[in-house]
Amino acid sequence: MTDTVDKIPASSVPPEQIKAIPVRHYGRWVAGVLVIAVLALIVLAFSNANINYSIIPDYLTDATILSGVWHTLYISVLAMLLGLVLGVILAVMRMSSNPVTSTVSWLYIWFFRGTPVLVQLLLWYNIALVFPVLNLGFYKDEMNQVMTPFLAALLGLGLNEAAYMSEIVRAGIQSVDLGQTEASHALGMTQGKTLRRVILPQAMRVIVPPTGNEFINMLKTSSLAYAVQFNETIKAATDISSTSLAVVEMYFVASIWYLILTSIFSVFQYYLERRYARGSSRTLPPTPLQRLKKNLRLFGSFRRPEVAR
Amino acid sequence: MTSLSKDITASTSGRPMVKAEGVHKSFGLAHILKGIDLEVNPREVFCLIGPSGSGKSTFLRCINHLEKISAGRLYVDGDLVGYRQKGDKLYELKEREVAAQRRDIGMVFQRFNLFPHMTAVENVMEAPVQVKGETKAVARERAERLLDRVGLGDRKGHYPAQLSGGQQQRVAIARALAMQPKLMLFDEPTSALDPELVGEVLDVMRDLAEDGMTMIVVTHEMGFAREVGDNLVFMDGGVVVESGNPRDVLTNPQHERTQAFLSKVL
Numbered sequence: 001m002t003d004t005v006d007k008i009p010a011s012s013v014p015p016e017q018i019k020a021i022p023v024r025h026y027g028r029w030v031a032g033v034l035v036i037a038v039l040a041l042i043v044l045a046f047s048n049a050n051i052n053y054s055i056i057p058d059y060l061t062d063a064t065i066l067s068g069v070w071h072t073l074y075i076s077v078l079a080m081l082l083g084l085v086l087g088v089i090l091a092v093m094r095m096s097s098n099p100v101t102s103t104v105s106w107l108y109i110w111f112f113r114g115t116p117v118l119v120q121l122l123l124w125y126n127i128a129l130v131f132p133v134l135n136l137g138f139y140k141d142e143m144n145q146v147m148t149p150f151l152a153a154l155l156g157l158g159l160n161e162a163a164y165m166s167e168i169v170r171a172g173i174q175s176v177d178l179g180q181t182e183a184s185h186a187l188g189m190t191q192g193k194t195l196r197r198v199i200l201p202q203a204m205r206v207i208v209p210p211t212g213n214e215f216i217n218m219l220k221t222s223s224l225a226y227a228v229q230f231n232e233t234i235k236a237a238t239d240i241s242s243t244s245l246a247v248v249e250m251y252f253v254a255s256i257w258y259l260i261l262t263s264i265f266s267v268f269q270y271y272l273e274r275r276y277a278r279g280s281s282r283t284l285p286p287t288p289l290q291r292l293k294k295n296l297r298l299f300g301s302f303r304r305p306e307v308a309r
Numbered sequence: 310m311t312s313l314s315k316d317i318t319a320s321t322s323g324r325p326m327v328k329a330e331g332v333h334k335s336f337g338l339a340h341i342l343k344g345i346d347l348e349v350n351p352r353e354v355f356c357l358i359g360p361s362g363s364g365k366s367t368f369l370r371c372i373n374h375l376e377k378i379s380a381g382r383l384y385v386d387g388d389l390v391g392y393r394q395k396g397d398k399l400y401e402l403k404e405r406e407v408a409a410q411r412r413d414i415g416m417v418f419q420r421f422n423l424f425p426h427m428t429a430v431e432n433v434m435e436a437p438v439q440v441k442g443e444t445k446a447v448a449r450e451r452a453e454r455l456l457d458r459v460g461l462g463d464r465k466g467h468y469p470a471q472l473s474g475g476q477q478q479r480v481a482i483a484r485a486l487a488m489q490p491k492l493m494l495f496d497e498p499t500s501a502l503d504p505e506l507v508g509e510v511l512d513v514m515r516d517l518a519e520d521g522m523t524m525i526v527v528t529h530e531m532g533f534a535r536e537v538g539d540n541l542v543f544m545d546g547g548v549v550v551e552s553g554n555p556r557d558v559l560t561n562p563q564h565e566r567t568q569a570f571l572s573k574v575l
Binding site for chain 1: 373375404405408409411412414415416418420422423424425426435436440441468484487488
């Protein structure tokens, strides 16, 4: 045994690299050509369609459209904040050992997840039909005065979002190892402090990605507020098209704005996830910027003469 | 190595650090502890051994009220754990009062349970800042000294995921010591470690024992128990089967269940 080992020369010479002819994937070529052909047909169809492309850039920065985009953005942010705060409360209620609070939370989620957002928006908007006067004791007014399109949109979108957020938050909190709670308690931390300092920061890793998705969804779902006369992007687009008759063009303008908004928030979400990934793995993944720099460096190194072995 | 003694607030009174009187614990129908009586004196290293399921970890967790006892009385430094006695009635302590009791009792877990989103030094600083209200500067100064002391001076900024098991457990010991406890509980601190990493954790525990810390150690490390332990208890089936000086019990066990257990693990 030791004999044979001794006879193997010390590997000072690197072994010869394998140079084999790779398997040819003809199917991939066929599929590629087919897909390009279909794409070309679609592009051709749209370029010959009855669409006035030249007016799209002008309307992108139209004052009405910009105001609509701004309304879309802020109703989405506010509704999301309402959903987030209420969602955390509902999640804590749901996990509480008090049967009354956990059942109420369950019923809330059951109702708001089980009915369409559009119906919820219309219900809020038309609530004056059942409660003509709002009387809070310290505040009294006609419901029609109170339930503006803005408030109807905020309540409709926000309360619906809360039901989804509470499930996301609950999943996040329950994903944290029980040993973390025990360690915190053993150090003398109270339940509240444990939740705030130890559980929630770790739960965020599970909560942030789906919350980002929820927000991107919210940006688009907020277009339903069109039905309650809220002046968001779609409302602005249809208002213009009713006078300019450029119907499809205006939907294109709206789509471009939605794409811009969702793209911006996707990047934002990426950095947010990175922040909450601290400590979860040995090294963080590179940011797109770092990746770009690395690729440029690699690209540069291809042109450098190869260093002799 | 510098001494840890200024981190130790040893009880000077003559009373035992831990006193258990007929402690029972049931989980539903499972009767885990069936009447434990024992005393742990200040500055003593008290080892608990026994087969898994014998209740030794459960008993340890009762001492800082992570588990509620079902019957009997359990005292730490003269105070009833988790309850207040007025006349012949027992009142459950409020959450804040239980938390206050736990401040003085350090605990080290089998699976470390470090906070993964904090660096080593942040882990050690967390409780002094959040629970005792110390300033960050004071807490950091002590945290760095404790990390130096457990041989991790060069790992302060590392996250737990970047540390080996032995290093993580040493951070966990430093984290417990940062609260300047009068009693340390170790729940199988080396059971989740690779054999080659066990030594570094036991070394830290040995130093701690030499500095006079009162320690209750649930362990399978018979060598550590024999060398460092002042007292040893063998538990089986929820009762104390045999106790005494570790060298005597381990080399010359009297009870047949102790003999059977030791013949398997030694």
